[in-house]
Amino acid sequence: MGANPQQYYTENYGTLGKIYIELGFHNLYSSWWFIILIGLLALSLIAASIDRGIPLFKSLKNQRAKKHPSFYKRQRLNLHQGSSRNTADVVEGLKKKGYKVKEDDNHYLFEKGKLSRWGPYINYFGLILLLFGSMLRFFPGMYVDELIYITEGETVQVPETNGKYYVKNNKFTIDIYDEESGTVYDNTLENINETVVSNYQTDFSFYENENMDVVGSAPDLQKVEDYSVQVNHPYRFDLFEIYQASYDNSQMKSMTFQLEDNDDKPVGEPFTIELDNPHQNYEVVDGVNVNIRAYAPDFLEIDENGALISETPVATNPAFVFEIFDSESSELSLIQIMNSTDITENNKYNVKFVENKNHWATVLTLKKDLTMPLIATGFVIFLVGLFIGSYINHRRIWVNTDDGFSISAHTNKNYFGLKKDINPVLRESGYDEILDRDS
Amino acid sequence: MESTLLSISNWLITAAFFTLLISLIPLALSVKSNKKTAEFISIIMIIVAFIMEITYFLLRWTATGHAAVSNMYEFIATFSIMLILGYLITYHYYKTKILGLFVIPLALILIAYGSMFSTDVNPLIPALQSNWLAIHVITVTISYGILSMSAVAGLIYLLKAIPHDEKSWRARMLEVIMAGLVIVLVYIATTLIMKGAVDYSDEFMYTDQRGQTIVADYHLPSLINFEGAIAVEHLGNNEYEPADHFHSGINLPPVIQSQSLNTVIWSVMLGVIIYGILRLILRRRLSAIIKPLANKADLNLMDEIGYRSVIIGFPLFALGGIFFAAIWAQIAWSRFWGWDPKETWAFITFMFYTIFLHLRLNRGYEGEKSAWLAVIGFILILFNLIAINLIVAGLHSYA
Numbered sequence: 005m006g007a008n009p010q011q012y013y014t015e016n017y018g019t020l021g022k023i024y025i026e027l028g029f030h031n032l033y034s035s036w037w038f039i040i041l042i043g044l045l046a047l048s049l050i051a052a053s054i055d056r057g058i059p060l061f062k063s064l065k066n067q068r069a070k071k072h073p074s075f076y077k078r079q080r081l082n083l084h085q086g087s088s089r090n091t092a093d094v095v096e097g098l099k100k101k102g103y104k105v106k107e108d109d110n111h112y113l114f115e116k117g118k119l120s121r122w123g124p125y126i127n128y129f130g131l132i133l134l135l136f137g138s139m140l141r142f143f144p145g146m147y148v149d150e151l152i153y154i155t156e157g158e159t160v161q162v163p164e165t166n167g168k169y170y171v172k173n174n175k176f177t178i179d180i181y182d183e184e185s186g187t188v189y190d191n192t193l194e195n196i197n198e199t200v201v202s203n204y205q206t207d208f209s210f211y212e213n214e215n216m217d218v219v220g221s222a223p224d225l226q227k228v229e230d231y232s233v234q235v236n237h238p239y240r241f242d243l244f245e246i247y248q249a250s251y252d253n254s255q256m257k258s259m260t261f262q263l264e265d266n267d268d269k270p271v272g273e274p275f276t277i278e279l280d281n282p283h284q285n286y287e288v289v290d291g292v293n294v295n296i297r298a299y300a301p302d303f304l305e306i307d308e309n310g311a312l313i314s315e316t317p318v319a320t321n322p323a324f325v326f327e328i329f330d331s332e333s334s335e336l337s338l339i340q341i342m343n344s345t346d347i348t349e350n351n352k353y354n355v356k357f358v359e360n361k362n363h364w365a366t367v368l369t370l371k372k373d374l375t376m377p378l379i380a381t382g383f384v385i386f387l388v389g390l391f392i393g394s395y396i397n398h399r400r401i402w403v404n405t406d407d408g409f410s411i412s413a414h415t416n417k418n419y420f421g422l423k424k425d426i427n428p429v430l431r432e433s434g435y436d437e438i439l440d441r442d443s
Numbered sequence: 444m445e446s447t448l449l450s451i452s453n454w455l456i457t458a459a460f461f462t463l464l465i466s467l468i469p470l471a472l473s474v475k476s477n478k479k480t481a482e483f484i485s486i487i488m489i490i491v492a493f494i495m496e497i498t499y500f501l502l503r504w505t506a507t508g509h510a511a512v513s514n515m516y517e518f519i520a521t522f523s524i525m526l527i528l529g530y531l532i533t534y535h536y537y538k539t540k541i542l543g544l545f546v547i548p549l550a551l552i553l554i555a556y557g558s559m560f561s562t563d564v565n566p567l568i569p570a571l572q573s574n575w576l577a578i579h580v581i582t583v584t585i586s587y588g589i590l591s592m593s594a595v596a597g598l599i600y601l602l603k604a605i606p607h608d609e610k611s612w613r614a615r616m617l618e619v620i621m622a623g624l625v626i627v628l629v630y631i632a633t634t635l636i637m638k639g640a641v642d643y644s645d646e647f648m649y650t651d652q653r654g655q656t657i658v659a660d661y662h663l664p665s666l667i668n669f670e671g672a673i674a675v676e677h678l679g680n681n682e683y684e685p686a687d688h689f690h691s692g693i694n695l696p697p698v699i700q701s702q703s704l705n706t707v708i709w710s711v712m713l714g715v716i717i718y719g720i721l722r723l724i725l726r727r728r729l730s731a732i733i734k735p736l737a738n739k740a741d742l743n744l745m746d747e748i749g750y751r752s753v754i755i756g757f758p759l760f761a762l763g764g765i766f767f768a769a770i771w772a773q774i775a776w777s778r779f780w781g782w783d784p785k786e787t788w789a790f791i792t793f794m795f796y797t798i799f800l801h802l803r804l805n806r807g808y809e810g811e812k813s814a815w816l817a818v819i820g821f822i823l824i825l826f827n828l829i830a831i832n833l834i835v836a837g838l839h840s841y842a
Binding site for chain 1 (some may be wrong): 567761773
């Protein structure tokens with residue numbers, strides 16, 4: 005986080021790093037050539053649909069019932085019987101099985117499940133929409149993915165909303181499963197010997213700024229509602245969603261110290277320093293004062309002038325120079341975490357660390373994805389096409405009585421099922437079972 | 444009340460395991476002699492076992508309040524149940540007994556493998572607390588169960604179609620699959636022996652990719668370990684002291700689950716050795732030993748089953764493994780697709796079956812070619828189910 009990838013890769017990997025970054029490998033799925041690949045895939049799907057779809061449409065539309073005897077012989081399923089006496093029974097039987105009949109003199113075409121043939125084209129159409137949707141993401145304004153970091157009690161502006169909305173973190177909670185809750189989990193929790201989180205939750209208040217249009221004015225926040233976001237339960241407003249993403253308790257909120265004399269006896273009351281906004285002076289008991297002479301929230305080093313240098317402005321590793329003075333004397337000491345150094349000699353007092361409190365901050369994800377409806381619709385159409393193409397079988401049966409009784413049949417898949425359609429009808433009409441060339 | 448339901452549920456899956464095991468006897472008899480009574484008995488037993496397994500699933504669901512698919516044991520058990528479902532559906536249409544002769548042992552191996560993980564019920568972490576857990580995982584396992592039929596049919600096809608003593612690549616590849624099966628069995632056996640019987644336990648403390656301190660309990664000597672791992676001994680009550688355990692010195696970053704990888708490496712080594720010993724004793728390829736089981740199969744029927752189960756399983760996989768998965772990922776992780784290892788592998792599986800169907804429909808990949816692809820598809824599914832969950836640390840590493 006924070007580092008500029010352009011700089012990072014160039015500095016660490018030289019020319020190779022520069023090429024790597026120019027080609028977008030550090031962020032592969034958003035790189036320009038990945039988008040080009042998606043576009044090419046979409047184009048080839050369109051081409052394939054036209055190339056195959058139109059001839060298929062034509063051939064399925066103008067089907068004729070009359071077929072040459074050699075056509076009958078070519079089919080995997082066919083049968084020839086001497087007598088055509090029972091043809092009417094076969095026609096009725098197949099009709100009852102849901103076949104549509106086309107008649108031409110003494111030739112018949114029975115057909116069902118033609119929709120199956122359109123499955124792949126519906127499917128491709130859905131895919132094209134999906135690919136188009138995923139390319140849309142790279143247009144500005146279509147996609148927002150931001151983290152919102154809010155310390156407990158703090159109110160922050162919701163980014164990407166032009167200052168229209170504010171959110172206040174009232175409380176962040178982590179719940180864990182209780183080992184003695186009397187549920188079936190008690191044993192498991194005891195066995196695994198570590199805590200299992202049951203809930204991450206931020207209770208927040210959502211505000212709208214009524215003064216948004218007045219340039220330069222202070223925000224006038226009107227509460228929209230209180231809401232609790234949990235994992236799996238995002239908050240929705242306008243076209244945005246707010247998700248519980250993470251939390252942070254690494255920042256210190258306050259530190260409490262106790263002044264002691266050289267015999268480790270406490271002097272006065274403990275005092276607490278609010279690290280975000282420390283007071284200058286703390287009077288521990290009548291006449292004895294502690295002054296903060298220097299403070300670094302994230303201590304790095306002491307410079308030549310004796311000032312404390314802070315690495316960041318965030319209170320993660322605080323250090324202080326305290327001046328302790330009473331009516332008689334004044335002394336200085338440097339206090340860091342786990343370490344204290346006397347600056348003046350023969351100090352009378354020690355500053356002892358008592359406890360610290362940390363800030364609890366919640367980390368929320370702000371998300372807007374206008375491409376999602378298109379991608380979801382595309383995928384739903386894709387699935388519909390897939391199910392139609394896979395679960396429906398296109399079955400065609402040809403019958404004629406030119407010379408006795410001839411029958412042949414074709415399907416795009418599942419000949420087994422087709423035979424199960426035909427054979428009972430043939431049997432009931434007094435004919436033999438249809439012959440399968442492949443078995 | 445709940446714990447009673449759990450006990451009944453656990454008893455049921457054990458009973459189902461043995462029912463399935465015994466059902467193999469009448470099934471094998473019916474394949475050998477075509478006896479209708481034997482076939483009837485075996486199918487009834489399989490149906491009874493399946494009902495017991497479904498009851499196990501529902502009782503466990505009732506007892507815990509969430510679908511029994513939330514950890515490795517539950518997931519693998521469900522996969523095994525769906526294999527039986529897949530077989531019963533196939534049997535309903537095609538009345539094939541030989542397929543069962545292969546599917547049932549596979550389902551049994553899976554249950555045995557699943558029970559190597561903790562069989563305890565566990566509470567759901569926040570990300571899993573959603574109705575989509577049941578919807579997504581159950582659809583995926585059903586699709587896996589059906590897709591697996593294609594692989595089993597493919598394997599039977601290959602066993603019958605390929606002469607076992609042929610000096611060819613296809614015969615050698617088939618033998619590699621047999622060796623793979625031996626490795627899987629050795630994997631299960633070693634873990635059962637070392638963890639259960641020998642109680643071998645070397646503990647190592649390391650820091651995982653999220654910065655948490657974790658103790659890994661090695662049940663096999665450590666050939667490969669986590670970066671910065673320290674050998675420790677558990678003193679009880681969350682206290683550890685440094686100890687001296689065997690370690691080869693090879694360490695990997697914590698995104699790789701070295702502990703699982705260690706078991707895999709041991710299994711491959713031991714599996715290859717045991718395979719070698721078997722070859723020495725039998726003096727034949729293992730495929731030659733199993734081949735007689737497949738010899739009665741109807742190749743056309745196997746090809747038909749291989750194709751039909753992909754046609755039926757693949758749309759279900761797209762629905763459950765991609766679409767439902769994406770909806771849930773959007774709700775739980777705020778993005779519908781994020782190239783997490785499991786997501787990437789689901790995509791690979793999806794693309795593989797897409798290619799399978801295109802090759803079959805446009806290029807006439809039928810018979811043996813189709814059978815090979817079906818077997819490879821199953822290996823991809825197993826890899827996703829096992830290796831991605833266990834070896835690569837991602838959002839789906841729940842076990």
